[in-house]
Amino acid sequence: xxxxxxxxxxxxxxxxxxxxxxxxxTATLLSKFGLPTALxxxxxxxxxxxxxxxxxxxxxxxxxxxxxxxxxxxRLQFCHRSDRLRxxxxxxxxxxxxxxxxxxxxxxEDTNLYMWLERRDDRARICSKxxxxxxxxxxxxxxxxxxxxxxHIVRQLAGSEWTPSTMAFEANYAPGSEAQAFWPxxxxxxxxxxxWIDVPVAHLDLPSLTRDTALxxxxxxxxxxxxxxxxxxxxxxxxxxxxxxxxxxxxMAGASVxxxxxxxxxxxxxx
Numbered sequence: 001x002x003x004x005x006x007x008x009x010x011x012x013x014x015x016x017x018x019x020x021x022x023x024x025x026t027a028t029l030l031s032k033f034g035l036p037t038a039l040x041x042x043x044x045x046x047x048x049x050x051x052x053x054x055x056x057x058x059x060x061x062x063x064x065x066x067x068x069x070x071x072x073x074x075r076l077q078f079c080h081r082s083d084r085l086r087x088x089x090x091x092x093x094x095x096x097x098x099x100x101x102x103x104x105x106x107x108x109e110d111t112n113l114y115m116w117l118e119r120r121d122d123r124a125r126i127c128s129k130x131x132x133x134x135x136x137x138x139x140x141x142x143x144x145x146x147x148x149x150x151x152h153i154v155r156q157l158a159g160s161e162w163t164p165s166t167m168a169f170e171a172n173y174a175p176g177s178e179a180q181a182f183w184p185x186x187x188x189x190x191x192x193x194x195x196w197i198d199v200p201v202a203h204l205d206l207p208s209l210t211r212d213t214a215l216x217x218x219x220x221x222x223x224x225x226x227x228x229x230x231x232x233x234x235x236x237x238x239x240x241x242x243x244x245x246x247x248x249x250x251x252m253a254g255a256s257v258x259x260x261x262x263x264x265x266x267x268x269x270x271x
């Protein structure tokens with residue numbers, strides 16, 4: 001169901017927790033942006049990513065929180081990734097194969113997340129970009145999660161203390177002093193073509209810590225999100241509050257009602 005960017009509720013939770021911990025009315029703010037209030041119970045459900053980013057920015061602005069994306073990224077760990085992606089990573093024989101698989105299956109986390117590898121001399125870049133968000137402000141909140149997501153993956157093979165020498169952001173954003181102190185050996189770049197972190201090319205041969213590498217995902221296997229995304233869309237996240245009007249869901253998905261209905265029709269369904 002291309003054109004409707006979604007993210008797992010899991011990635012909204014740390015922003016909501018930060019907002020809640022300062023005593024702010026988090027449920028009210030979530031509702032304002034059309035997001036479900038019971039996020040913890042729906043970590044693996046999907047919500048539109050655009051209102052999620054706007055919620056993060058509103059939480060930061062209204063409470064005077066600095067670098068909320070950085071603070072949110074510190075609360076996420078490898079265990080918060082989808083079960084399937086963690087399984088794929090665990091059974092990949094080397095870091096190179098792991099990163100290849102992560103690039104292929106990145107949309108398990110955000111449906112419009114694109115990832116790829118680039119080689120620059122003796123270093124490899126793991127790049128990421130959210131499709132359909134060109135010109136959108138405050139993407140640094142999501143880009144923190146994208147970059148730290150890759151850090152967690154590399155650490156599965158390179159060790160828990162590994163850090164990248166460079167962390168780049170697509171947004172024109174400079175991390176604050178607290179973020180720089182937390183990553184003292186990392187250089188930050190802003191306004192890049194994509195967000196990325198780098199690893200030494202020599203690290204790509206690092207072996208998996210999992211001995212059993214029998215798990216095999218066929219190259220012919222369908223991509224993680226096709227028409228079945230219609231069924232996994234936002235409805236499980238919202239049914240506690242009654243079935244939302246199609247106009248509301250279409251608006252949150254960044255689509256017109258007609259376009260939204262056609263996507264369902266193409267999958268043989270109606271709203």
